Structures are given as C-alpha cells and as structure tokens.
Amino acid sequence: MKSNSSANPSDGIRSKVFWPVALLLVAVLIAIAFVHSRSRTPPPAPSEESVATAISNVATIPYRATPSHPSHQTLFEAEPETARLISVMLDKSVALQVRRQAARSLAKIGTEEAMAALKSALTNDNPPYVKAALAEGLGQCPNPESADLLRQLVNGKDETTARGAVRGLAARGDADAANTLGNLLFNDQTPLSVRTEAALGLGDVDLPTAQDLLMRAVTQIHDEDILESAIDGLGRRPFSETEDFFRNYLNSPDVPADAKVLAIEAVRDADGDVAPFLSTYLNDANPDVRAAAKSALDFLDPTPTNSTAGKSG
Amino acid sequence: MTTPFKIKLFTLMFLVANVLTLRAENISGSYSNDCTSLVKLWDLTGTYTEDNGIETESITMNMDANGVITGNGHFDLTDDADSVYLAGDANISGKVTSAGKVTRVKLTLKITSGTGTVTGYDVTFLSTLNESFEVDDLDRMLIGKASGKIKLTVPAFGKTRSVPVPTGSVAANLPDEVDGNWGLTMDATPNGTKTGGTGVLNLSNGKTIDLGVTGTYSSKNDQSKISLKNADSSKSVALSIVGQSISNNLSILSLKGKALGQKLQYSTKTK
Numbered sequence: 001m002k003s004n005s006s007a008n009p010s011d012g013i014r015s016k017v018f019w020p021v022a023l024l025l026v027a028v029l030i031a032i033a034f035v036h037s038r039s040r041t042p043p044p045a046p047s048e049e050s051v052a053t054a055i056s057n058v059a060t061i062p063y064r065a066t067p068s069h070p071s072h073q074t075l076f077e078a079e080p081e082t083a084r085l086i087s088v089m090l091d092k093s094v095a096l097q098v099r100r101q102a103a104r105s106l107a108k109i110g111t112e113e114a115m116a117a118l119k120s121a122l123t124n125d126n127p128p129y130v131k132a133a134l135a136e137g138l139g140q141c142p143n144p145e146s147a148d149l150l151r152q153l154v155n156g157k158d159e160t161t162a163r164g165a166v167r168g169l170a171a172r173g174d175a176d177a178a179n180t181l182g183n184l185l186f187n188d189q190t191p192l193s194v195r196t197e198a199a200l201g202l203g204d205v206d207l208p209t210a211q212d213l214l215m216r217a218v219t220q221i222h223d224e225d226i227l228e229s230a231i232d233g234l235g236r237r238p239f240s241e242t243e244d245f246f247r248n249y250l251n252s253p254d255v256p257a258d259a260k261v262l263a264i265e266a267v268r269d270a271d272g273d274v275a276p277f278l279s280t281y282l283n284d285a286n287p288d289v290r291a292a293a294k295s296a297l298d299f300l301d302p303t304p305t306n307s308t309a310g311k312s313g
Numbered sequence: 314m315t316t317p318f319k320i321k322l323f324t325l326m327f328l329v330a331n332v333l334t335l336r337a338e339n340i341s342g343s344y345s346n347d348c349t350s351l352v353k354l355w356d357l358t359g360t361y362t363e364d365n366g367i368e369t370e371s372i373t374m375n376m377d378a379n380g381v382i383t384g385n386g387h388f389d390l391t392d393d394a395d396s397v398y399l400a401g402d403a404n405i406s407g408k409v410t411s412a413g414k415v416t417r418v419k420l421t422l423k424i425t426s427g428t429g430t431v432t433g434y435d436v437t438f439l440s441t442l443n444e445s446f447e448v449d450d451l452d453r454m455l456i457g458k459a460s461g462k463i464k465l466t467v468p469a470f471g472k473t474r475s476v477p478v479p480t481g482s483v484a485a486n487l488p489d490e491v492d493g494n495w496g497l498t499m500d501a502t503p504n505g506t507k508t509g510g511t512g513v514l515n516l517s518n519g520k521t522i523d524l525g526v527t528g529t530y531s532s533k534n535d536q537s538k539i540s541l542k543n544a545d546s547s548k549s550v551a552l553s554i555v556g557q558s559i560s561n562n563l564s565i566l567s568l569k570g571k572a573l574g575q576k577l578q579y580s581t582k583t584k
Binding site: 096097100101104127128129132133136159160163167191192193194195196197200225226228229232265268269271299300302 | 404406408410411412413414415419421423425443445447449451452454456458462482484576
C-alpha cells in the first residue's frame with residue numbers, strides 16, 4: 001500500500017516523519033556546534049569552517065522544504081508580512097497545512113491588524129482546523145486581548161476550534177490558563193473532546209497546580225475517557241515530578257488493571273529514566289500489568305535482555 | 314351490505330394488511346450494513362512513503378483490533394550540496410483513542426540506529442519522538458504536534474549530548490485506503506424472541522474481525538436489540554445496536570460501543 005502522494009512538497013508523511021528528522025538534523029548540527037565549541041582538541045580550521053558552513057546551509061533545508069514549523073518561525077516572522085499571511089490563511093486554493101501555518105503565524109504577530117483578521121477568520125467559513133491552528137497561535141500572541149479570546153473559544157460551539165484554543169491556553173502556561181483548563185476538565189457540561197483535551201493540555205503546563213488538577217481528576221472523575229487523558233497528561237510531565245503519583249497509583253489495590261495498563265503506557269513515554277521503575281512491574285500480580293510493563297520495556301530497549309527477569313504475560 | 318361500505322371495508326383491510334407487512338420482525342437470516350454513514354471507524358494500517366529528492370521516508374504501521382499501533386520505518390537524507398548524509402531506522406508504537414467527536418492518534422517513534430556524516434564527520438544518534446494527532450476526517454489528514462529528545466554522538470570529538478527536540482506542528486495525509494469506512498455482516502437464527510448467530514466487522518482495507526451475535530426482539534416497541542462481541546476471547550469489539558428488521562434489511566436506529574480502540578456512538582435521535 002502506498003499513500004497518496006501530494007503535489008505539494010509540504011504535504012504527506014514527510015510532514016509527520018520528516019519534521020522530526022529535520023528537527024533531528026537541526027539538533028544534530030546545533031549539538032555539533034556545541035560540542036565543537038567545547039572540544040578540547042578542536043579539528044583543523046578548514047574542517048571547522050566547513051562544519052559551520054554546513055550548519056548554516058543545512059539548517060535552512062526544512063524551512064525551504066516546508067515553511068510550517070515553529071522552529072523556523074524566526075525566519076518566517078523576521079518579515080511579518082501581515083497582509084500576505086492574511087491572504088494565505090484565507091486562500092481556499094492553498095494547501096490546508098500552509099493555511100494553518102499562516103493562521104498560526106498571524107496569531108503570533110498579534111498586531112491590531114492581525115487580530116482583526118483573526119477575529120474575522122474565526123467567524124467566517126474557514127476549515128475547522130485552520131481555526132484551530134489560529135487558536136493554537138493565540139497561545140503565543142503578545143496582544144493582551146488574546147487571553148480573553150482564548151477563553152471565549154474554549155467555550156465555543158465548534159469543538160475542533162475549542163480544542164485548538166485549549167492547546168493555545170496550554171502554550172500560554174500561566175496560572176490563569178491552568179485555572180481555565182481545570183474548569184473545563186471538571187465541568188461535565190463541557191464536550192468530552194474538549195475536556196479530554198484540557199487534561200492533555202494540563203500535562204504541558206509547567207506549574208504544580210496543573211499537576212495537582214490532573215491528579216485530582218484521576219481520583220475524582222470516573223469517565224474512562226477523561227481518566228485516560230488525565231493519565232496521559234501526567235505522562236507528558238517530567239517523570240521526576242510524577243514518579244510518586246504513578247508508584248502509588250500502580251501499587252494501589254483499588255485501581256483496576258485496565259487503568260494500571262494505561263498508567264504504564266503513559267510512564268513509558270514520559271521524559272526521564274523510566275526503565276527501572278517499569279521493571280518493578282514485570283512481576284506484578286496482574287498478567288495484564290506484567291504484559292504492559294514488558295511491552296513498554298521492550299520498546300524502550302529492543303535488545304532481548306532487558307526484561308528476562310519478568311514472568312511472561 | 315352496501316357497495317360503498319364494502320369498498321370502505323376492503324380499503325381498511327388493505328391498509329391494515331399493508332401496516333402489518335411493514336411491521337418489523339426479529340432478525341433472521343443474513344444482513345449486510347455499511348455503517349460508515351453512521352460513524353467512522355479508523356484503521357491506520359498502511360505504508361506511508363515520501364520522496365522529494367533530498368529525503369526519502371517509508372513507514373509501515375499496523376493497527377490491531379484494540380487500536381494499538383506497531384510499525385517501523387526508515388529514512389534517508391542525502392544533501393550533496395551541504396555534504397550531509399543521514400539515515401536511520403525507527404520503531405513505532407502508539408494507539409488510537411476517541412473521546413466524543415475526536416479521534417486521537419498517539420505515536421512514539423524511536424530511532425535506534427541513526428548514522429551519517431556531516432561534512433565528513435561521522436555522527437550517530439538515538440532519538441525518541443512523541444507525536445499526538447487528531448484525525449481530520451474532512452481533509453483526510455492527521456494533524457498534530459511532536460516533540461522529543463535526541464542523544465547525539467560525534468565520535469571524532471568523543472562527545473555525547475542529549476538535546477531536546479522542541480514541540481512543533483506536524484501533519485500527514487492519510488493513505489487512500491485509510492478512509493474510516495466499515496460495515497457489519499450478520500447471520501442470525503431466531504429462537505422465539507431471542508436470536509443468535511455470527512457476524513463480521515469489515516474494514517475498508519479488507520481486514521475482518523469475527524463476531525458473535527446475540528439479540529432480543531420486542532414486539533412492544535417493534536425493535537431488536539443486538540449485541541456483537543468478539544467471537545474469540547478477546548475484548549476489542551463490543552457493539553450494541555438497536556434496529557428494525559424489515560424484509561431482511563436492518564435499519565440501525567442506534568449504535569454504541571467500542572472497536573479498534575475507538576468509542577462509537579450513533580443515534581437517529583441525536584444525528
């Protein structure tokens with residue numbers, strides 16, 4: 001099977017996979033420069049120059065290929081071109097991904113002209129995911145009006161836009177944003193897709209109150225979709241901050257095995273050295289928990305010796 | 314009996330007979346329903362490829378009946394102009410979930426063998442990338458964001474560093490065969506007001522999941538309640554259907570349950 005190839009070079013699986021690869025490349029080059037600058041035995045000057053040139057040239061490849069990534073915003077925003085971004089955002093003949101990026105960039109500019117265009121775009125017949133991107137961009141908008149706009153959007157009728165606004169609030173990451181996300185999470189009148197997005201968004205907010213809200217949701221909200229999202233949200237936080245919670249959760253006799261499996265999956269993807277923690281559940285009494293721990297460890301370290309101590313599923 | 318009265322009586326009997334023949338019945342026999350118009354069911358299984366001259370990528374993902382995704386991929390980056398040559402293999406793990414109106418895809422890409430050269434210097438790297446998508450049914454895309462970390466080694470300098478990969482937006486077109494289409498077939502044998510039988514959940518990519526069928530018929534409300542669950546001991550599919558069977562056509566009034574990690578919900582009342 002083969003995917004439908006896109007005429008636009010910015011479309012396709014490359015956008016999903018190439019971006020990470022491109023990011024990798026940029027990170028590689030940055031790291032090379034970093035390591036290079038710290039090297040006690042620097043290579044000869046000609047080589048140093050050639051690496052620096054490569055860094056300079058190659059770092060722009062992703063931008064040239066796909067002008068849609070925040071890591072390249074500085075290139076994009078050096079010349080705001082508000083009118084051009086408005087035109088691209090509203091142009092139905094332009095690829096959705098490019099329109100989304102224009103909307104996001106426009107929101108980040110935040111001038112009065114940009115804000116007027118954004119408000120107009122939100123009320124017009126634009127694709128939901130363009131509006132969602134716009135709302136995401138408002139999370140990094142310097143205009144003081146943006147916070148109020150985001151609070152309106154999270155309660156709007158269009159759930160796709162509301163979820164984008166939730167991600168925008170998560171990007172703001174301040175106490176007010178955390179409070180708004182918490183209210184959405186605990187409000188049973190909020191659409192389920194938005195409540196779960198709020199849980200995921202709180203996972204990205206670097207404030208203790210955000211983690212407290214998620215832990216409270218896990219214990220107080222019994223909807224299994226929200227529970228899963230709250231656990232996933234906790235999994236997005238540094239493992240050093242959530243280890244105690246996950247240990248207590250996984251060791252609790254009152255937590256069903258299905259939920260423990262979700263917790264193990266979340267821990268697997270958390271930032272930190274999670275393997276020693278997961279290894280302790282290779283011998284859990286529940287076979288589903290054991291299997292989840294083994295699966296997680298196998299993925300983290302595909303070498304065949306990592307989980308031989310555990311019982312098989 | 315006058316002639317006009319006879320006509321009226323005849324007409325009345327005809328109408329009653331018509332009503333009786335339109336009345337639903339317990340499910341019996343073979344049924345085939347395309348459920349796509351009720352609610353989409355996504356199987357992301359497929360191979361995704363891209364080649365723009367500098368980069369070539371190929372990723373194969375397989376999704377099981379629980380919505381769990383596994384797969385692998387390979388990428389090559391050949392940039393002669395900048396003397397950058399990178400290649401790597403990635404293991405992929407993830408899952409599909411849904412909540413209300415949104416279907417989410419969570420993927421983790423683990424690059425375990427990244428190698429290459431940059432202006433003649435050998436580099437190796439490991440990387441983990443976490444990606445979160447929503448399925449955009451309208452435009453048939455995955456839309457989301459990605460972040461992660463990379464562990465880079467430059468042997469020439471004898472150094473290894475870990476570098477975070479900042480959050481960025483990502484998107485991918487869905488392969489042609491990933492269209493959310495699905496259907497159900499059933500062979501039912503009635504026993505009084507109850508029924509039993511077998512069924513199959515059919516995905517548009519040709520995958521099938523065998524199901525067991527049980528049900529009851531209520532003449533009071535003229536509806537059948539049908540339960541479909543995995544024929545084997547797995548618990549990946551559990552669907553409850555309320556419908557009316559008329560002349561071996563099942564009209565689905567409501568559908569609720571889970572399959573492929575997704576919650577499915579449809580009702581004629583809420584549509």
